[in-house]
Each structure stands twice: as structure tokens, then as C-alpha cells.
Amino acid sequence: MSADHECCGVTRRRVLEGGAALAVLGSVRPGLAAEAMPQAPPISPTDPGISTMDVHLTVNGTAQSLSLDTRTTLLDALREHLGFTGTKKGCDHGQCGACTVLVEGRRINACLTLAAMHDGDHITTIEGLATGEQLHPMQAAFVHHDGYQCGYCTPGQIMSAVGMLDEAKRGFPSVVTADLKAHPELDDHEVRERMSGNICRCSAYPNIVAAIQDAKGAA
Ligand code: FES
Ligand code: FES
Numbered sequence: 773m774s775a776d777h778e779c780c781g782v783t784r785r786r787v788l789e790g791g792a793a794l795a796v797l798g799s800v801r802p803g804l805a806a807e808a809m810p811q812a813p814p815i816s817p818t819d820p821g822i823s824t825m826d827v828h829l830t831v832n833g834t835a836q837s838l839s840l841d842t843r844t845t846l847l848d849a850l851r852e853h854l855g856f857t858g859t860k861k862g863c864d865h866g867q868c869g870a871c872t873v874l875v876e877g878r879r880i881n882a883c884l885t886l887a888a889m890h891d892g893d894h895i896t897t898i899e900g901l902a903t904g905e906q907l908h909p910m911q912a913a914f915v916h917h918d919g920y921q922c923g924y925c926t927p928g929q930i931m932s933a934v935g936m937l938d939e940a941k942r943g944f945p946s947v948v949t950a951d952l953k954a955h956p957e958l959d960d961h962e963v964r965e966r967m968s969g970n971i972c973r974c975s976a977y978p979n980i981v982a983a984i985q986d987a988k989g990a991a
Contacts, residue, residue, distance in 0.1 A: 795923025796911040798858020798898030832900025847871045849887035858898040869970030872928040879935025898927035913987035921974035936966045
């Protein structure tokens, strides 16, 4: 039987292609268990003992003003308050990298930082990476190299890769950089080390590395 056999007029390849576009753009994919995680009951800002703060963020170029419980993470502010669900909640403990966004151009785990700490900051999420219909080179490379399977880690992988290339361009070494005085050469070993904070439960690592190597000249 062909690997691309057809059922009811829909081929497996077509389904995978559709999923790929959603993964790299950060759109919500139906049926993902983690998306259906039970959420904590909403806390009213008027509840006694709740401290709120006005927080102003610029997200993907658009100014946003929020009144938030001061304990709200940047991840929850983006997902639950602003609807940027392309940024994923994997572990919520700084262990998986699914929540990676750029803050003032630097990659950061959005689950490990409070929104109130970023008042006035510029945030880039996966939804803000493309220019109109034109994918960012890193997004295009992930599609080209099949750098995903389920796609849940993919927005974080892509945002982390973009931030990582900028770090390397600025000359930041990693723990595997042999010559700390030379400009870092991003061989596969360096890329794997620098992306080690982004976990992929589907183990798409070889294709992720290939995508990053492909994109590094253009990103
Ligand atoms: Fe932030 Fe896993 S959700 S590191
Ligand atoms: Fe499934 Fe990475 S593609 S977790």
C-alpha cells in the first residue's frame, strides 16, 4: 500500500501538510491534549488579598494594556489574557522550552517570568514572526526539513532558534565553544547544545538541527 494512500478523498500527506502550516505559524491545533489542560479558576482582581498591576506590553508590534494579578506569568498573560495561544504551555516549570518567546530580542521561557516584570517591554511570539504571508526563514526551513511531528514544541523551537542565532551572531559562546576568543562556529554540536533547553517529545531533533543549519544564513 502506498504510504500516501487516500481515504475519503483526504490523503495522509495532505493532513500532514495542513498540520505543518499550523505548527510553524503557532495556530491552535484541535485535539491536542495539552491545550485542553484544566485551567485554574479565574481570580477576580477584587478578591481580598489580590494585588493587581497595570502592565503595558508591545506584543508583535501592537501595544497592549492589561490589569493583572501581579503573580500572572508572562506565558499566562500572552495565552489567557491576550489570546496568543501559539506560545505553548508544556511543563510550566522551565523545563521544556515550549513557551519560548523573544523579549527585547532575547529568548526567554515565558512560564518562568512574571508579566509585571516586563512592563514596557517588546515581546515577539510565533504569531509575530512572519511578515504578512511571507514565512520567516526559520519557519520556512522547519517546513522544508519536516522539523516537527506533533508540532507542540515547534513554536518554542522556532522562537528559540531565532534567538539563538542572534546570540551567536553577537559572539556569545556556549559551554561547548572551544575557542572563547573566536566568533562561534555553529556546527551541529553547537546547535544541539544551544537548543538543549527545547525538548521535543517526538524526537524530531535531527530535522530541527537541519532546519536551523539551513536557515542560519538567512534568518
Ligand atoms: Fe515553559 Fe515548559 S512551559 S519551559
Ligand atoms: Fe512533537 Fe516536538 S514535534 S513535541
